[in-house]
Amino acid sequence: MAAGGFFGRALLVDVAGGTASAVPYELDERVLRGYLGGVGLGTWLLHRLAPAGVDPLAPAAPLAFVFSSLVGTPLTTSAKFAVVAKSPLTGLLTDALASSQFAIAGKLTGHDAIVIRGRAEELSVLLIDGDGVRLEPAPELSGLPAAEAERAARERFGRTWRTAAIGPAGERQVRYATISHDGRHAGRGGLGAVMGAKNLKAVLVRAGTKVSVADQAGVLAAARDLRRRSFGPATAKYRELGTLANLLAFNAVSTLPTRNFTAATFEGAPRLAAEELHELRGVARNSCASCSIGCEHIYSRKGGGKQRMEYENVFALGPLCGVSDPDEVFAASARCDELGIDTISAGGTIAWAMECVERGLLDEPWLKFGDGAALLRALNAIGERSPGLGELLAEGSRRAAGVVGHASIDFAPQVKGLELPGYEPRSLQAMALGLAVNARGADHNRSGAYEADLSGELDRLAGGAAHVAAAVDTEDRAAVMDSMILCKFLRGVFDDPFAEWAGLLALVTGWQVDAAELRGTARRIVRAKRAFNLREGATAADDTLPPRMLETPLELGSGRRAALDATRLRAMVAGYYAARGLDPEGRVVAADLPDLLLDEVEDRE
Incomplete structure (x- = not known):
């Protein structure tokens, strides 16, 4: 049973x-x-x-x-x-x-x-x-x-x-x-x-059965307590303004990627900010199924209709492509929803193409930074896989750069082929490591190391050993939350996360699980992801960032610069390998393979 x-x-x-x-x-x-x-x-x-x-x-x-x-x-x-x-x-x-x-x-x-x-x-x-x-x-x-x-x-x-x-x-x-x-x-x-x-x-x-829990009364009590805590200050930002509240905050600290990561502040950010849109366009707030937080914010669109907006789709279709008109960003986001494409990869790939046009590498003179109509036209071409540009951009920035050549891969905003989210690695160097080593590629949900960068406890412009520890810890937390599964917007309500998560699991499953076991589970999941990628041909050379991030310092204004060179990143990656118990090439060592439980059960097909 x-x-x-x-x-x-x-x-x-x-x-x-x-x-x-x-x-x-x-x-x-x-x-x-x-x-x-x-x-x-x-x-x-x-x-x-x-x-x-x-x-x-x-x-x-x-x-x-x-x-x-x-x-x-x-x-x-x-x-x-x-x-x-x-x-x-x-x-x-x-x-x-x-x-x-x-x-x-x-x-x-x-x-x-x-x-x-x-x-x-x-x-x-x-x-x-x-x-x-x-x-x-x-x-x-x-x-x-x-x-x-x-x-x-x-x-x-x-x-x-x-x-x-x-x-x-x-x-x-x-x-x-x-x-x-x-x-x-x-x-x-x-x-x-x-x-x-x-x-x-x-x-x-369609539901056809029921599933029982080990301690029904305990689960109900824990649910009441968790619901109460979900209304507290740790989730207030998400309830009041949603994830779009990050836009002005990131702009203020020079970590808002702009025009294909050539800058980290965007002059049009106030027009796209949650604070502005909430006053002028906000019409509703909504929740996911079985959620008490209600982070989803709905805005009115020009000409009628409503659109759910989040930080990542506004960043990718706004500042990253140089577009500041909220109506144009709303229309682009809606079109991504209709076509069924990832806004981050779409925005990143189009921003790369816009820079290619600027450099004379693509003969599409209409595709310019800041042109919302061009953004929408490019999205339509991608969704239709129209001959030429549509077919090219539907492949993503890494494959497209392989076709265009001329060192355009150096400014393709991707890691392992996945386009970068809205966090500037040069000014968030714990996050830089998290993006470089993540199994999924450039991803902010499987490594929330930006939290450590923005905590004020680390020098976010000078990555080192403390940044490695932060990247490992946030990756472990994500591995557990993504497997239990709980929304990461709840993460701030737990005072002792692994112990509290273990308590929830014990009530549901009946297992006598504790914090130490869950930390081991997190490490197992992270290693298993890496082992799969290694099996599929990944190497330590993939744990890096685009050359632009490692060769071109970021101007912060007032004479300040943020720089992350390859030597510093390699040192952090090596520290990550050591902390994860991997060999110097980032491989899972033979002694740890049995822990992955891959031979635990015979195939029963």
């Missing part, structure tokens, strides 16, 4: 041909305890089920929807799931988290994960509930935005189904296409392209 909160099995679904076949895949309790669920369990499943060297868009490449023990409990922010696959953008492991009722319904199909392989003969939808699986042709959904496809699918099959869908970009296998559900996105790494390569427009799930 599985621990509380788990079923002890995954469902392997093959959509090859015109039907779906499924077999259960047993999950040993040691694996569930060792990886927790979510991103952790998804990483373990990819090790076991993804053939070494598989093309991410091949039928044999698995796409995993993974749940956790907390999903379906009354614990705030726990209605989340992970999508895990080999990324068509990076060629390495990628994972993305999302919040919605899909998480609860997906788990209550009776599985801790749903893993999809194969390719349908025609565009189809996959339905999974307590009665089994079936594949239904859905050519009428072709070309629809994900939100419209969700509505159409639920109208056809019934309102009791919960739907995750791709937009037109996923169908066309844009390498940074997203998977969407209830207006939210499993956004980074091209998971929508993986789903599109399987000829699946949508996955529909």
Whole structure:
């Protein structure tokens, strides 16, 4: 019998041909305890089920929807799931988290994960509930935005189904296409392209069972306490202004990437700031499923309509591309939602192309920094994979730079092929390390080291040993939160995070787990991610930043500069390897391989 909160099995679904076949895949309790669920369990499943060297868009490449023990409990922010696959953008492991009722319904199909392989003969939808699986042709959904496809699918099959869908970009296998559900996105790494390569427009799930917890009364009491704390000062910023509150703050400390990372302050930032938009455009605040924080802020759009805006999409489609008109940024963000593409990778790739035009490397004179109409035109070209520029930019900045040449890779804003988020590495040097070594590539959600940079306790302009410790600690915390799964906006409410998380797990699962065990679990998950990437060809040479970040100092004004050279970064990377127990080439040492539990269970297909 599985621990509380788990079923002890995954469902392997093959959509090859015109039907779906499924077999259960047993999950040993040691694996569930060792990886927790979510991103952790998804990483373990990819090790076991993804053939070494598989093309991410091949039928044999698995796409995993993974749940956790907390999903379906009354614990705030726990209605989340992970999508895990080999990324068509990076060629390495990628994972993305999302919040919605899909998480609860997906788990209550009776599985801790749903893993999809194969390719349908025609565009189809996959339905999974307590009665089994079936594949239904859905050519009428072709070309629809994900939100419209969700509505159409639920109208056809019934309102009791919960739907995750791709937009037109996923169908066309844009390498940074997203998977969407209830207006939210499993956004980074091209998971929508993986789903599109399987000829699946949508996955529909419907609850068919229940799952028990070890201590129902204890879980209810913990849920009441956590809900109370979620209304406190640690989450006030998210409730009052949302993540967009970061824009002016980052601009003030010269860490707002602007015009493809050629500057770190943006003169148009006040027009895009949450403070300004809240007064002029704010119309509503919303919450994810089972969430008491309510970080989602909705703004009115010119000409009618509403748009949810976050810091990352405003940064990527605004300052990074030099666009300061909020209406143009809103329109670009809405178009990304309709097409189903990651705003960070879209903005980063377009900003790189704008600089290529400035340098005479691309003959697209209309594509200029600061031109919102050009930004929208480029997004349309990407979503349509139109010949020429659209096909080029749909590949992401690293692949596009490989085509353009002329050392354009030096200013492509990516790590391991994933475009950089809205944090300037030269002025946030703990974050610089976190971005360089992260398994997913340039990512702010799997390494929150910027918190240490901005805490005032470190010299954020001079990375060293303390920055290494901060990067390791924040990466460990993210590994646990992303696997349990809890929203990171809750992180500030925990005084003793690992001990408190262990307490929540004990109430749900019945395990006698403590803080020390969870710290070991975090290290296991991080090492398992790295081991997968090493298997797929990654090397220590990939743990770096673009040459621009290491060769060109950042002007901060008043004669001040921020510089991060390759020697300093290499020293921090070496310190990270040592802290992680890796060898000098960043490899998992043989003595630690048994801890990954990859031979714990025989394949049961």
